[in-house]
Amino acid sequence: MSEISLAVVAKKHNAETIRRKLASLGILRTSMKVFSDDECVYFPVNRLPNPDELPELRTGDAMIQEAIFNKLTPKPKSLKEAMNSILNEELIKLVPRSFDIIGNVAILELDERLRPFAKDIASALKLIHKHVDTVLLKAGPSIGEYRTRPYEVLAGSGNTLTEHREHGCRYRLDVRKVFFTPRLSGERLRVASQVKPNECVADMFAGVGPFSITIARIQPSCKVYAFEINPMAYKFLEENIKLNKVEGKITAIFGDVRQNYGILEKKADRLIMNLPFSAEKYIDVATKIAKPSGAIVHFYCAAEDRNAVESAKINISSILLSLGYDAKFLWAKELKEVAPRKAVVALDIAISLR
Ligand SMILES: C[S@@+](CC[C@H](N)C(=O)[O-])C[C@H]1O[C@@H](n2cnc3c(N)ncnc32)[C@H](O)[C@@H]1O
Structure with a gap:
């Protein structure tokens, strides 16, 4: 026009x-x-x-x-606004207000009733966020040991190798091949801000390194051990350590933390256990890594959403008790609903040998 x-x-x-x-x-x-x-x-x-x-x-x-x-067509401000002329009132209510953006990859989660309009929604998303190249649709939950997720490409080149920025750190990763969520960005900063000078930190399930690298950047005098079992995530972890210039502050260890924790040169003051659906199975490993006189564990677990925090606390303290450890809960929060009637709970726990 x-x-x-x-x-x-x-x-x-x-x-x-x-x-x-x-x-x-x-x-x-x-x-x-x-x-x-x-x-x-x-x-x-x-x-x-x-x-x-x-x-x-x-x-x-x-x-x-x-x-x-x-004439310039005004850019829509939200997906709902963009889809207003295409969808009826009922369907508009189902259009998501928010979605994850990792580097230049956007990830949509859509109600089944919006399925026929998924590509239109993806195009609208690209119109609003010009830097987004590939738009993916979640095609299932995070699965398996590596916690990766199946996706369908809705728009763009389909390239899922990207670079994400968070708290001044840079993360290279492939969205399809490794676990990464920008939703934990606040958690990473919260945990990293608690780390004191010269601490020894064990990031037991490190992924591409967002907890380890944020910590090493905020508290450069500390020593971080980052364990990762997924070869692709480990490759990006090593790359990201270099990209963020924290070589020497983080030791990346490839393989199962249970098999490899012996590499630590001293016991850890702080542990990060970010493996929500199975972290409990590694509490015994955590007690072997932690300083017996006292260590802080940042623990993430999935729990039934009714009284999720309380049921997580009961469960974890009974496991620690059976291992001869005392647990004092310093902080707790329900992070998000991850599946019907499931929530991820974040807990800061002070543990010490009885
Ligand atoms: C939920 S992801 C969290 C990754 C990272 N902490 C983050 O915030 O992005 C858990 C990671 O632990 C890794 N993992 C699973 N089991 C492991 C094990 N036994 N030892 C070491 N890494 C493991 C997975 O491959 C995955 O990358």
Whole structure:
């Protein structure tokens, strides 16, 4: 769609200065697309500026004329707004308000009733978030030892190798091949902020390294041991350690933490156990890694959503008790609903040998 409008035609060398003046006079028409030819830039305006307002009209660096401009379609602010003209009232309610963006990959989770419109929603998402290349649809839960998830490509190139930025750190990863969630960003900062100088930290299920690297960047005097069993996640972990210039502060260990914890040169002051569906099975390993006189464990577990925090506390303290350890719960929070009637609970636990 195009329209005729009054235009201020600026010589290219002065165009940016003139654009700023027109914008500050409030006469630039933002609903039309500025264009240029070899010598001049054409700005659509809603009234004539006078030469006192725009002295370039006197010097010949700017002229007034009419020109044909392409109209800009306003960018929708949300997926709901973008889909408003396509979906009925009932379906609009189901369009998600939020979704994960990892680097330039966006991940949608859609109600089955929106399935026929999934590609339209993905295109709308790309329109709103111009830096997003690939849009994926969750096609199942995170599964297996590596906690990876099946996805369907809805839009874009389908490339899932990306770089994500968080708290000033950079993470290279392939969304399809490793576990990563931006939803734990707040947790990573919360945990890293508690680490004291010279601590020994064990990140028992490190993934591509977001807890370990945030800690090493915030508290460079500490020593972090990062264990990871997925070869692809381990490869990215090593790469990310270099990318974030924390070599020497983090030792990455490939393989099962149960088989490899003996590598620690001293007992850990702090442990991170971010493996929500099986972390309990590794509490015995944690007690072997932790300083017997006292250590802090940042523990993540899945629990029934009714009284999730309380049931997690009872379960963990009974496991620790059976291993001869006392548990003091310092902090607890239900993070999110992960499956029907399931929630992930985050717990900070002070443990010590009885
Ligand atoms: C839920 S992910 C968390 C990753 C990371 N902490 C994060 O926040 O992105 C758990 C990770 O632990 C790894 N893992 C699972 N079992 C393991 C084991 N026995 N030893 C070491 N790593 C393990 C998985 O491959 C996965 O990358």
